Amino acid sequence: MEKNELYSLIIKRRTVRKFSRRKITLPVLKKIINAARCAPSAANLQFLEYILITNNKTTQRIFPYTKWAAYIYPQGTPGIKERPLYYVGIAINCTRSSKSDLRDLGAAAENIMLSALGFKIASCWLGAINKKEISKILSLPKHVKLDSLIALGYPKETPKTIETDKKTKYYQDKKGIHYVPKRPLEKILYFNKYGKKD
Protein backbone atom coordinates (compact mmCIF):
# COMPACT_ATOMS: atom_id res chain seq x y z
CA MET A 1 0.00 0.00 0.00
CA GLU A 2 1.14 3.57 -0.67
CA LYS A 3 2.61 5.55 2.24
CA ASN A 4 0.17 8.17 3.44
CA GLU A 5 1.26 10.35 6.34
CA LEU A 6 -2.16 11.83 7.02
CA TYR A 7 -3.73 8.37 7.18
CA SER A 8 -1.01 7.21 9.60
CA LEU A 9 -1.65 10.22 11.84
CA ILE A 10 -5.40 9.59 11.83
CA ILE A 11 -4.90 5.97 12.84
CA LYS A 12 -2.27 6.87 15.45
CA ARG A 13 -4.20 9.66 17.14
CA ARG A 14 -5.37 8.83 20.64
CA THR A 15 -6.77 11.15 23.26
CA VAL A 16 -3.99 12.12 25.67
CA ARG A 17 -4.65 13.27 29.23
CA LYS A 18 -1.10 13.63 30.54
CA PHE A 19 0.92 16.49 29.11
CA SER A 20 4.52 17.68 29.45
CA ARG A 21 5.38 21.24 30.51
CA ARG A 22 7.05 21.91 27.13
CA LYS A 23 5.81 25.14 25.52
CA ILE A 24 4.10 25.29 22.13
CA THR A 25 5.10 28.33 20.07
CA LEU A 26 2.45 30.87 19.09
CA PRO A 27 2.97 30.40 15.32
CA VAL A 28 2.28 26.67 15.73
CA LEU A 29 -0.82 27.32 17.86
CA LYS A 30 -2.07 29.75 15.21
CA LYS A 31 -1.55 27.16 12.47
CA ILE A 32 -3.64 24.70 14.45
CA ILE A 33 -6.52 27.20 14.63
CA ASN A 34 -6.01 28.00 10.97
CA ALA A 35 -6.62 24.30 10.24
CA ALA A 36 -9.94 24.59 12.10
CA ARG A 37 -10.83 27.67 10.06
CA CYS A 38 -10.47 25.65 6.86
CA ALA A 39 -12.79 22.82 7.94
CA PRO A 40 -15.95 22.15 5.92
CA SER A 41 -18.99 24.16 6.99
CA ALA A 42 -22.66 23.45 6.24
CA ALA A 43 -23.89 26.23 3.88
CA ASN A 44 -20.45 27.71 4.58
CA LEU A 45 -21.93 29.76 7.43
CA GLN A 46 -18.68 29.63 9.44
CA PHE A 47 -20.25 30.46 12.79
CA LEU A 48 -17.39 28.96 14.80
CA GLU A 49 -14.90 31.14 16.67
CA TYR A 50 -11.92 30.12 18.74
CA ILE A 51 -10.44 31.33 21.99
CA LEU A 52 -6.83 30.31 22.38
CA ILE A 53 -5.91 30.00 26.04
CA THR A 54 -2.18 30.34 26.56
CA ASN A 55 -2.05 32.28 29.78
CA ASN A 56 -1.00 30.15 32.75
CA LYS A 57 -3.35 31.87 35.18
CA THR A 58 -6.32 31.30 32.88
CA THR A 59 -5.50 27.60 32.26
CA GLN A 60 -5.30 27.12 36.02
CA ARG A 61 -8.65 28.83 36.56
CA ILE A 62 -10.28 26.66 33.89
CA PHE A 63 -9.04 23.29 35.11
CA PRO A 64 -11.55 22.85 37.99
CA TYR A 65 -14.37 23.22 35.46
CA THR A 66 -13.18 20.32 33.27
CA LYS A 67 -13.85 16.57 33.66
CA TRP A 68 -11.42 13.94 32.48
CA ALA A 69 -11.96 10.29 31.55
CA ALA A 70 -15.29 9.86 33.35
CA TYR A 71 -15.31 6.02 32.98
CA ILE A 72 -12.21 5.70 35.13
CA TYR A 73 -12.47 8.76 37.34
CA PRO A 74 -10.21 9.86 39.03
CA GLN A 75 -7.50 7.73 37.35
CA GLY A 76 -7.57 9.59 34.04
CA THR A 77 -7.44 13.08 35.52
CA PRO A 78 -4.05 14.70 34.87
CA GLY A 79 -1.93 15.28 37.93
CA ILE A 80 -0.88 18.82 38.80
CA LYS A 81 2.34 18.53 36.71
CA GLU A 82 0.57 16.82 33.81
CA ARG A 83 -2.13 19.39 33.14
CA PRO A 84 -2.34 21.01 29.71
CA LEU A 85 -0.68 24.40 29.27
CA TYR A 86 -3.04 25.26 26.41
CA TYR A 87 -6.72 25.02 25.58
CA VAL A 88 -8.70 26.02 22.53
CA GLY A 89 -12.25 27.11 23.31
CA ILE A 90 -14.61 26.38 20.40
CA ALA A 91 -17.58 28.72 20.43
CA ILE A 92 -20.62 29.45 18.31
CA ASN A 93 -21.23 33.04 17.29
CA CYS A 94 -25.05 33.00 17.25
CA THR A 95 -25.27 36.17 15.14
CA ARG A 96 -23.76 34.16 12.26
CA SER A 97 -26.33 31.37 12.30
CA SER A 98 -29.79 30.88 13.81
CA LYS A 99 -29.50 27.07 13.88
CA SER A 100 -25.90 26.01 14.23
CA ASP A 101 -25.06 22.67 12.65
CA LEU A 102 -22.84 20.94 15.18
CA ARG A 103 -21.33 18.79 12.44
CA ASP A 104 -19.28 21.91 11.61
CA LEU A 105 -17.90 21.78 15.13
CA GLY A 106 -16.95 18.11 14.84
CA ALA A 107 -15.06 18.75 11.62
CA ALA A 108 -13.26 21.77 13.09
CA ALA A 109 -12.36 19.93 16.29
CA GLU A 110 -10.90 17.01 14.35
CA ASN A 111 -8.88 19.42 12.19
CA ILE A 112 -7.47 20.92 15.39
CA MET A 113 -6.52 17.53 16.82
CA LEU A 114 -5.02 16.15 13.62
CA SER A 115 -3.09 19.26 12.65
CA ALA A 116 -1.75 19.40 16.23
CA LEU A 117 -0.61 15.80 15.90
CA GLY A 118 1.21 16.77 12.72
CA PHE A 119 3.32 19.00 15.00
CA LYS A 120 3.66 16.08 17.49
CA ILE A 121 1.20 17.82 19.82
CA ALA A 122 -1.40 15.70 21.60
CA SER A 123 -4.95 16.68 22.49
CA CYS A 124 -8.07 15.89 24.46
CA TRP A 125 -11.49 17.05 23.39
CA LEU A 126 -13.35 18.23 26.50
CA GLY A 127 -17.12 18.34 26.16
CA ALA A 128 -17.93 17.72 29.83
CA ILE A 129 -17.12 21.23 30.95
CA ASN A 130 -18.84 23.84 33.05
CA LYS A 131 -19.67 26.15 30.16
CA LYS A 132 -21.18 28.84 32.36
CA GLU A 133 -18.13 29.27 34.56
CA ILE A 134 -15.60 28.95 31.73
CA SER A 135 -17.56 31.46 29.62
CA LYS A 136 -17.25 33.94 32.49
CA ILE A 137 -13.50 33.35 32.75
CA LEU A 138 -13.17 33.94 28.99
CA SER A 139 -15.44 37.03 29.05
CA LEU A 140 -17.66 35.58 26.32
CA PRO A 141 -20.49 37.91 25.30
CA LYS A 142 -24.08 36.53 25.39
CA HIS A 143 -24.23 35.82 21.66
CA VAL A 144 -21.06 33.65 21.77
CA LYS A 145 -21.79 30.17 23.15
CA LEU A 146 -18.96 27.95 24.30
CA ASP A 147 -19.33 24.33 23.20
CA SER A 148 -16.05 22.53 23.90
CA LEU A 149 -12.45 22.92 24.87
CA ILE A 150 -9.57 21.12 23.22
CA ALA A 151 -6.64 20.63 25.59
CA LEU A 152 -3.30 20.77 23.79
CA GLY A 153 0.23 19.84 24.78
CA TYR A 154 3.18 17.59 24.12
CA PRO A 155 2.27 14.10 25.32
CA LYS A 156 3.50 12.44 28.49
CA GLU A 157 1.68 9.18 27.85
CA THR A 158 1.12 6.84 24.90
CA PRO A 159 -2.38 5.34 25.02
CA LYS A 160 -2.92 2.11 23.10
CA THR A 161 -5.70 0.94 20.81
CA ILE A 162 -7.43 -2.40 21.39
CA GLU A 163 -9.51 -3.85 18.53
CA THR A 164 -12.66 -5.29 20.02
CA ASP A 165 -16.40 -5.25 19.51
CA LYS A 166 -17.01 -6.49 23.06
CA LYS A 167 -16.54 -3.27 24.99
CA THR A 168 -16.39 0.47 24.47
CA LYS A 169 -15.16 1.64 27.86
CA TYR A 170 -11.53 2.67 27.94
CA TYR A 171 -9.45 1.43 30.87
CA GLN A 172 -5.99 1.61 32.41
CA ASP A 173 -3.72 -1.22 33.52
CA LYS A 174 -1.71 -1.31 36.76
CA LYS A 175 1.10 0.67 35.14
CA GLY A 176 -1.33 3.43 34.19
CA ILE A 177 -1.25 2.64 30.47
CA HIS A 178 -4.50 3.77 28.90
CA TYR A 179 -6.28 1.40 26.46
CA VAL A 180 -8.96 2.53 24.02
CA PRO A 181 -11.27 -0.12 22.50
CA LYS A 182 -12.12 0.47 18.85
CA ARG A 183 -14.64 -1.63 16.93
CA PRO A 184 -12.97 -3.69 14.20
CA LEU A 185 -13.43 -2.55 10.60
CA GLU A 186 -15.17 -5.78 9.54
CA LYS A 187 -17.85 -5.14 12.19
CA ILE A 188 -18.85 -1.72 10.89
CA LEU A 189 -18.28 -1.89 7.12
CA TYR A 190 -20.92 -3.12 4.69
CA PHE A 191 -20.88 -3.24 0.91
CA ASN A 192 -23.77 -1.83 -1.09
CA LYS A 193 -26.42 -2.82 1.45
CA TYR A 194 -26.51 -3.09 5.21
CA GLY A 195 -25.42 -6.53 6.40
CA LYS A 196 -23.52 -7.43 3.21
CA LYS A 197 -19.92 -8.13 4.19
CA ASP A 198 -18.20 -8.41 0.80
Ligand SMILES: Cc1cc2nc3c(=O)[nH]c(=O)nc-3n(C[C@H](O)[C@H](O)[C@H](O)COP(=O)(O)O)c2cc1C
Ligand atom coordinates in the same frame (compact mmCIF):
# COMPACT_ATOMS: atom_id res chain seq x y z
C1 LIG B 1 -17.71 15.26 21.76
C2 LIG B 1 -16.63 14.68 22.65
C3 LIG B 1 -16.55 15.08 23.96
C4 LIG B 1 -15.54 14.56 24.79
N1 LIG B 1 -15.45 15.01 26.07
C5 LIG B 1 -14.48 14.53 26.88
C6 LIG B 1 -14.34 15.04 28.19
O1 LIG B 1 -15.08 15.90 28.65
N2 LIG B 1 -13.34 14.54 28.96
C7 LIG B 1 -12.45 13.59 28.50
O2 LIG B 1 -11.56 13.20 29.24
N3 LIG B 1 -12.55 13.11 27.23
C8 LIG B 1 -13.53 13.54 26.42
N4 LIG B 1 -13.63 13.09 25.13
C9 LIG B 1 -12.63 12.13 24.61
C10 LIG B 1 -13.21 10.70 24.50
O3 LIG B 1 -13.28 10.12 25.77
C11 LIG B 1 -12.28 9.89 23.57
O4 LIG B 1 -12.34 10.43 22.29
C12 LIG B 1 -12.70 8.41 23.53
O5 LIG B 1 -12.44 7.80 24.76
C13 LIG B 1 -11.97 7.64 22.43
O6 LIG B 1 -10.57 7.76 22.58
P1 LIG B 1 -9.66 8.29 21.40
O7 LIG B 1 -9.94 9.76 21.23
O8 LIG B 1 -8.25 8.01 21.87
O9 LIG B 1 -10.01 7.54 20.15
C14 LIG B 1 -14.62 13.59 24.28
C15 LIG B 1 -14.72 13.20 22.94
C16 LIG B 1 -15.70 13.74 22.13
C17 LIG B 1 -15.78 13.31 20.68
